[in-house]
Each structure stands twice: as C-alpha cells, then as structure tokens.
Amino acid sequence: MAAQGQRRSGSTRSPQRNRRRAQDNEGIIPVLAKAVRAVETGVQKGRVERARFQVIALLVREERARLKGDESLTDAERDAQLKRLDGIATILAQTAAREPSLFALLAEDAEMTEATRHFKREMQLAAGLEPSADTVEPRRNGATAVRSERQVVPQSVIRAQLANPFMVPDFSAAPPRIQEHRLAGWELIGPLLNSFEHATPGVSSCMDLPEPRPAMLPAGLELMGHQARLVAAVGDGHRTFLLADEPGLGKTAQSLLAAHAAAAYPLLVVVPNVVKTNWAREAARWTPSKTVSVVHGDGLDVDGFADIIVVNYEILDRHVGWIGEHGFRGMIVDEAHFIKNKKSQRSQNVLEIADRIRRRVARPLMMALTGTPLINDVDDFRTIWQFLGWIDEKKPGPLLMAKLEENGMTPADFGFYPAARQAVVDMGIVRRRKVDVAADIPARRIADLPVELDEADSRSIRDAERELAARLVKRYDSAVEARREHRGVEVDGIDHELVRRVAGWELADAEDDSSGDNVFAMVRRIGRAKAALAADYAAQLVRSAGKVVFFAKHLDVMDTAAEVFAKRDIRYTEIRGDQSATARTKAIDAFVKDPEVGVIVCSLTAAGVGINLQVASNVVLSELSWTNAEQTQAIDRVHRIGQTEPVTAWRIIAAQTIDARIADLIDSKAGLAARALDGATEEETTTADVRLEALVSLLTDSLAARG
Template identity: 75%
Template sequence: MARQGQRRSSGSRTTTRGRRRDQDNEGIIPVLAQAVREVENGVMRGRVDGTRFQVVALLVREERARLKADDSLDEQRRATELKRLDGIATILAQTAAREPSLFTRLGEDAEITDGVRRLKRELQERGGIEPEPAAESTGSASTSPLRPDRQVVPQSVARAQLANPFMAPDYSAVPVVPKERRLVGWELIGPLLSSFEHPAPGVRSCMDLPPSRPQMLPPGLELMEHQARLLSAVGDGHRTFLLADEPGLGKTAQALLAAQTAEAYPLLAVVPNVVKTNWAREAAQWTPSKTVSVVHGDGLSVDGFADIIVVNYEILDRHVGWIGDHGFRGMIVDEAHFIKNKASQRSQNVLEIAERVRRRVARPLMMALTGTPLINDVDDFLTIWRFLGWIEEKKPGPRLMAALEETGLTPADHAFYPAAREAVVDLGIVRRKKVDVAADIPARRIADLPVELAEADGRSIREAEQELVERLVQRYDAAMATRRSGPSPAGTGVDLDLVRRVAGSELADSEDSTTGDNVFAMVRRIGQAKAGLAADYAAQLARSAGKVVFFAKHLDVMDLAGDVFTRRDLRWTEIRGDQSRTARQQAIDSFVNDPDVSIIVCSLTAAGVGINLQVASDVVLAELSWTNAEQTQAIDRVHRIGQTEPVTAWRILAAQTIDTRIADLIDSKAGLAAVALDGAEEEAATTADVRLEALVSLLADTLEKRGNTNP
C-alpha cells in the first residue's frame, strides 16, 4: 500500500511537471526565446536582423511589466517567468555586444517602423496575445492625411510592389547620437529661425561645396560649374539639400543627376502641375537610361516599375498610401515653397510620404527645390526643414542637434545664433544667384516649358487638330485620285510637292475662313487654354526671381493672365495695342521704377519693339509667334545693352499639340537664319512661312505613318 501510495504520489508529481512543461511551451516567452536565438545566430553569421532584435526587446519589456502587474500569479510562478525573460534579455545584451549598432534599437526613443509593428503583431499572435489595433503608419488619426475614401492603388503599382524584392527596408545607417546633452530642455526652433531672421552681415547662404569632378553625361549635354559642384557633394555622400538657386540655373537637371549619382531609385518627384510634363522631358534628356512615368488622375496609366515617378501636388492625396509603401529611395519636392503652410493638406501629404521614405531607407536622397525659400517670413522654412528631416515637430532632428551640441553654446550665448545658422546651412542649403555664376551660363537662352492642358481643353484641341489632319489627308487623296486618271509619276512614297501644295491651299482657305475650324483658330484656342498655366508660372518666377516680362499674342490671353496675377496679389501693369502713348509710357515707368510692380503683360505685336525692360531678366512667352524674328524682338526688350544678368526666356508649350511642332519649326528657321548670316548659301525654303511648314509637317507625318504611296 505504501508503494502504491508512493507511486500515486510520484504520478502526481509527474503530472504536475508535464503540466509545467506544457505551460513553458505556451505563451509569448518561448516565441521570444526562438526569435532571439535566430537573431543571435544571424549575427554570428554576419546577418543583422535589427527589426527582429528590436521587436524581441519591446515584447520582453512589455511581458515583464505584465508579469509584475498580474495578481493572479503566485510569487514562485512570477519569479520563474521573470527569470526566463532575464535569460532572453541576457542573449539580447550579448548579441548587441557582438554587433554594437543594435544598441540603438534598445533605447526608449528608438523609432517604431512599419516593419517593427508588423513583426510585433506576428509574434504576439504566435504567442497567443491579441495584438493592439493597427495604427496608421504615421501620426494620429487627427493629423494623418490619408483618406481611405480617396486612396487609389494603380494595378501596375500593385504588381511592382509584389514583384520587386529590392523594396525591403534598409536600416544600415547608424543614427546620429549627440556626444553632449547640454541643450536638452532648451527650446531651439525659435532661436534657429531667429538666426536666419537677423543674420550678421556677410554670412554665407550656401554650404561649402567640393570642387567639381567629371560627370558621365548623355552625348551633347554639358554641366555648368555650379551644377557639377553640387553633384560632387552628392558623390561625397551628402543626401539632403534645400536647393534654392535662382530660376534659370538648372535645378531640375541637378536634382535628376543627383539621384543618378546617389543611385536613389526608385525616385519620386512631387511637382506643380504646370511643370509635370517638363519634368518627364528633362528626366528623359538628362538620365535617358532611367525610365520615367507620370501620374495622371487616379494613376491608371502609371508604370509602377519605372525608375522615376512624377506626380503633381493637386492629386497627391489620392496616392499617398501606395507611394509611402513603394520603396522610394529618393524624393524631390519642386517649388517647395508650396508646402510652407504646414497645416495644409498638401504639406501634410508631402510630410507623410517623407516620413515613410525615411522609415524604409537609411539615408535617402531628399531634395527641396525652390527659388523662393521664404515668401512671408522665416517660419516658411519650417515645413521644408521638416521634409528634409532637419527638424522634427518641436525640436531639431538628430543630425542638427548633434551639430548644435558641438558648438558648445546655448541660446543664452550671443555666439549661438551665427553658429546655429552655420549648422543649418551645412546640412544642405545651396543658394546661387545668376549674377554669381554669370560666367557659367549663356547671356541669353530659351527654355521650353511643356505644360499639360486641362483635360477638357486638351481633348477638344486634339480633336480639332485631328479634324484638321483628316481634312488635309482628304485634300491630298483627292489630288492623288485625280492624278491616277492621267500619266502615273515615277517613283514611290509621299509626294512632298503635292503635300506642300495641299498645305498651301489649306492655309489660303484658313485666311479667308470665318468658321473657326482653321489652323489660326486652333492656335489661338491653345493660347487661351494655356494662359492660366503660363501666368501661374510667371507668378512663381516673380516671387522667386524678381520682375518678369509676360508676352502674349492675343488680348483675351493677356486678360486671363491679368486675372491670375490679381488673384495672386501681385501688382502688375500692361502694354497693349489699344493704349494711348501716355498710358503706354506710364506702364513702362511703373514697371521699371516701382519695386512693387513685379510683372508687365505685353502684347507681342504692340510691345515687341521700341521699349527697354532690362530691369527684368526673365521673360515668359505665353503664346508662340509665327516668326523667329518676332520672338527674338520680344526677348530683346530685356536682353539688351546695359543688362547685367543673363536672360532666360521661358517658352510655354502645350504638350501633345501642334504647339510643340511650331516651336521646333521656329527654332529651325532661327538656325538657318544664322547660317545665312554667316554667308552660307541656302535654298529659298529657309525663309518659308512657319504656318505653311507646320501644315506640311502635319500632313507629311500622317501620310508616312499611314504608309501611303504614289501609284
């Protein structure tokens, strides 16, 4: 009986041990033990899984707090479980000792990334713990710009995100930790702004840039010295820039080549709608080996596999979700003064994406481009600095804080302010003026700026252009049919002589037509459709570079532009054909002498000659002239003897319309004229009417595509 009782007792103890072993294999602790061994083994093999390390540390901390607060546990059980957690913590410490970069993951202020959140939920579920409800990836619900009802995910983007393994998070950089802590507790944002509001005379506004180095460029392209020096800084490892060069100094090219130098692909460019098409064009020109895709509307046509994706501010709210998860390694914000109001939806969208980019990539390329970093006051800096990661919501970011600590000063010291300003400039402010780099750039240049017309306008104009082309083809086919009844001409292909005669007939009919379906009416409609876009760009120039001369051909385009300037609170004046001589001179005097009058709107025909507007160095050509001479005369109102700065003429072109064809023809005639002036012999066609050549080009291209041949 005794033995039976002993066996029973032994069996009871065995049952208890079995139950304890079952308990030891349940819950979160065995899951953490397995995870920490995986991290340890990975480090020993040279593979550092910082995310898993951080998640284990977080869950150990939470489980320890839970055990201490759990009144249902007896002291022996609590001590046993805490001892098991201590064992896991010991392995964490030993692993971090082998790989010191992991120590940053143990801090209370260590960043909680989307990857950390996902893995934490996964381990909690495996351990039988119900995870907390998933939060938005950034901010609180009250501040997050994500609107689920407006979010879209283009199919191409979804395929790219599933297919591309390179989008894995990159945590390779060790966070900057200040050596000193004397500035803890100081309010520093105000003093930083004050250092820019009241700078000492002669202080620099541009970071020190290294000497220029040779760059690999597409054939036929060259960099100016100031552009090459910025790329040298990127090559040396600098990754954040407030590029505040004056307009006309090639900020777009610098940004695109900076991305190429830093291998910051995929690259996101957030730009105003007026320059969206131009960004795609510039990308194709400066980085032809990289694919570029432009986001329109809901992004149905975007290529999710493209190296460079361009999106405009106006539609960004629909795309924040997928953009934030796409794995961009570089982000460019053009006309960055658009985000100066941090409370605006536009600014919140940009900041949201920037935060997500930094969470996934250790050192992304972040560039803010603007010729006008300040419009109202120094507070305009704040959102741009935050986009670049230089500051956080209410304090400097780690790199800036480390630089401020290195000064050994506090805001109580007068010397702190110039030192703080230098610290911010060295983070990446680059500011050059035209006059500073005048030797680098041509004294006069024409820069084409393609713009996308509003959807309805663009569709209507393209339909009108198609009707014109069909009418030309019908004329040509009718003429060819008449020929077939006579002798057949020798040779095959498009009959260019007949094409020219057909175009001439259409042009003659257009001059006599009153129906509004001719080439003149179509070009005028294009001018009306792009008037607002051209005026908007002129307003941006006026804010950033000073006085601007705005040229248009038609009075209704001038009126539309004037309305835009008035709405933008810009003072402007105008020169038009129906003015008296006195009113004309008053307009000129006002523009030249009054510093508050920033724009003069001029008629191409009424103001193309006889006036001096060299107080400006930027010209906007909102409508194309039919001759190069008229265009040149307009530019020469600014580019003339006495001009001290290089002149840039911004030619606004309606993309995917006859506008671009006309611009190419004007340029070709300008080149031919130069050859003729140099004494070369040219055919009589070199002075042909651009209007005729535009129609000839339209018809010939259509016939070649159709594959039409002479019988």
C-alpha cells in the first residue's frame, strides 16, 4: 500500500516522464488546442472566426514541420506531439465541413490578411515564442513595417460582424481574358504616364459620359447637368472614377449619388479631417435613406451597422484591420492627391484597404476625388491609378491591359501614346472645369464647411456656451420672479418678449465688459480655434484650384493662417488695418500679378471694400461676420464685373458650437431682406440684429430644454 502511495506521489517518476508532461502543457500545442475548440464552438453557434481559423491551420502546419526536423526528440516524443496535432487538424476539418467557406483557408497558398497576422502574433506570444517574420507586414515599396500597435476594433463593429459573420464575396463579373499578348514583354507604366505628360494640346481629359436621366432626389434638391451625367455612367455599369472636377462643381454629391446608383453599401469614405463633418452632413442630405457614421479617434461611438462610414486619413492606421474585413462594396477617397506619395503610411493604408475590397467584390465602386490629380509631376497619377485598380505595382491591370491590346500597337509606335492615353481616360477619368459648365452652376454661391475643433478647444468652448446659457436662464428666472413678487404676474410657458429683453441686457453688458466672459469673446475664441483648420482648407484649394482669398476678423487668426501657409510652402501676401497705403497696394499687386503667390490673407474690415481680387474665384471666410452685408462685401472683392469664373465662398463653421447658430441667423436675415425689399441693400440687417438673435436663440433653446 505504501509502495502504491509512493508511486502516486510522483516522487519516483522518471525524468523522461516529467519531460513529457512538461511538453504537454507548454509550447504552441496547448494554445492551438484551446483556440480550435473556441473556433469550433463559435461555428456551432453561427459565429465564424475566419482569421483565427486560418492562423490555427498555419501554426499546425509549421509545428508539424518543426517536430519532424527536431533531432532532440525521441521517436516516441515526436509521435506523441504529432498525434496531438492530428487531433487539432481533425477538429479543423470537422469545423470546415460545417462551414465550407473555411476550406479555402486550409490551402498552403491562402493569403494572410492583417487580422491573420495579428492573431498569429498573439498566439505565438501566448506560447512564449518569438513572433515569426510574416507577422511583420510587407510594404509595397519593398520595406517592412510593423502595423501600428494602436490597432482597434470598435465594439459596434464587432457586433455588426457577429450579426453578419460571413458576407458572401461577389465574383459575378470576372476580368476579361486578354486574347493577345503583344505587350507582355513591354514596360508600360512609363509610356502610360508619358502619354499624359506629352498630350496633344486641347485633347479632352474626360471620358464620354451618357446624357442625363431623370433621378429620384430628396425634396428640394436637383442635379446639375454635369453631375447627372456621371450618375448616369454609374447606372450604365461603370465602376471606377478619377473624378477631377474643379472645386465647387459638386464632387461630393456626385460620388454619394454614384454609390446609391451602384448600391455600393456599405460604403467607406476616406477624407481629410477638415472635411469629415461636412461629408457626413452631405451624405445625410443627398442620401437620407442611408445611415451615416463618422469614425473619431478609436471609433468608440462608430455605428458598425451604418451604410456609410466616414474616416479621416490621420486615424486610418488604427482601423485598417477591421475595415479590410468589414465587407465594404464601395470606397471613396476624397482629396486623393493626399496619397500621391506611395511610401507614406496613409497611401499604404488606402492601397491595402482597396486591395482587400477587390478580393471580396469583383467590381466594387472605387472613386478618387481631387481637383488637382497632378501636383508635382505626372508620376502623381501612379498611386491614384493603383487605388482604382487600373494598374498594379509594375503593370496595367486586366481591364486596362485588354484596352491596350485592342489598339494593335506597342510603345515603339508613335500612335500608341494617344491611344493609350484615351484608354486610361476611358477607364474613368472625369474632368470638368467651372468655365466649361458655367451655365449649370450659380455665378456665386456660399458653401458652409463644418469643421471639428481640437478636443480641448471644443470642450472649453462648449463649457463656455453652457455657462453663457446658464447666466441667461438665471437672468430670465430673476426677471420672472421679480414680476411675480412686485406685480403678481405669472408666466405660463416661455415669455418670448422677456427673452428678447434679457438677451438685450446681456448684449449691452457684453459691449461694456472687457473680462472676456461674453458672446463676443466666445465667438473670437471659436475663430482662433478653427483658424488652422480654415487655413489648411485654403491650402488645399490653392493646390487644386489656384489663387484663394482668405478673410479673417482678428489679427491672431491671420497670424495663425500665415504660419500654416508658410509651413505648406505657399506664398502669400496680407492686407491688414495697420498697413500703409503703399504696403497695401504692393500686397494686392503681388497677389494679382505674381502667379507664385497663392493666397492673400485679408482683414475682413480692412479689405472688405475698395479692392479688386477677381484673379481668384475661391474665397475662404475663416470667421463669421455679424452681418450678411459684411460677408457679401468680402465676397464681392472677387465676385465683381470682369470675373470670368463662378465664385465659391467657403464659410468655415465650427461644428456643435454657437457658430452654426450665427451662420443660420445671417442667412435668415439676408433671405428676409431679399424677400421684403426687391433690390434693397442688405445693410438693413444691423450688427446688433444677429448678435441679439443669437442670444435669443440660445436662451429660448435652454428654456425649452428644461421643460
């Protein structure tokens, strides 16, 4: 009995037996066994973890090869470990039998996704192993880089993936078979680029577009002719576009309606941060039946079930993993010249997502939007063409190659180049200038561009607005209480006359108050907070559309804008209130006559009247005026007799602040004046009007909110 107890205690076990037990509980096999059971259970419950399934198959294969080559193991030890791997492989096969789509992942040549690399690295680390080289992502430029450690998967996205764990790939349209192979040995990317660099003067850069067709649009909206033509092309089946219309011709609306016509949902929209909020607003405006969600930071509040998801370049690296697996059927890249540098991370992220979308959908809608596809030289086309799938790293894609084969020539033939250029244009280049479609658009328009402020600035401004609203409510309540005590008057609901009187008191106090705790100081803070964003957008316009007039009310905003332009290597001049007449004239002449000067930074009060800046057709209003008359006078420095192009004034609005209220009030006052007095001057709307109405609106909303 004692001997039996001694044997059970394990004190007399052989070293070989202890070694086997240690091997059973260490290394990669226990990790794989646990993981394969989790995947099996998930499939039984209708949840398919494709990336984890593929990783298990890869690691089983690698571990099997390692065991067979490990000479330190005895035959018995090797056989035992191989038997355990066989058990895991059996579960994989049984799981794939339940979900046949997984069989493709068992193949040795199955391509690893970003999620697969992530899980492989995770399992290797859990097993105490050094991550293998293939968890370091290869880059297209030949270098390697580890994916950002800040990769995130928002909870709403996880719920969406669980609700629809496997979106069936759409391979209904196979690429054309290339009948001839005359061009197989030719280097073609260089000749394609040269065909644009040395194009015949006056040759069109726009594909043939069909005639406009009637379209069901939201009430109050209508398409211009040039916009309707592109949507009609989508209706005819075209799916890739380099939409290079000049700014102000409605590229956003065209692309959103193109996605609707192609049923390209869910749709991914990648944009600069400065226009992210505007894209969400425009999507809600043009396609109100589709849900829109904007990704901020780590995407904690993103809606994974949304039809349209908008994300900015700056945070794309955190979201590449889940975006590539989400099942998008369309992708729009705004300001596509941002990806011209193929070595930049933003370009690599965009190209990777585009490739992964094409692997799941044979003909997704892919759109690159930019007013200036070429900034430095013709080579800027490369990344955009690659994003659209027209070329890969070294050669044309199947569709473009088929078009080039059809013309019967090679780069040795002179006629190859115009034919090749036309072949690329026909792939989907759409380029219209304002002057070409002037009959379709208003001679002058104001476009609001909402921007998101820095988080700290936004929080501070919202707090100040709440404090102002609370002070107004307190004043109102005190007035109501005074009426009750002294006159016995009870107020039922909101006394709108009293609201206006309270707002008037606040306005009078603010004009005499230098402490900064008032509506004037708040609006000025907003102006400072959005100054860099406004200047950044102006810089984009300079690159894409030419000269820009930048208006601001305050000198510190002008200074911030000047710093941004200097950093962007954009030459600028300034008109300030403290300039001499000579300096002012010199600044205007430089802007008007020197083609290298891209921006003139103007004080709204000093440059609002008396100067002619019609050399530009784009105006950026970085700070709001207190009257429509002041705003109109600023725009009229550009929109005046002699202007040959339609004028667009971009009014920068700080989202979720009193800025939006002020913009609406300016517009409503202007509309009222126009309706009331045909031909009357807009000076009827005084400065006090808008300031007073802004306070009235703020107080009324606060009173209504408390019930």
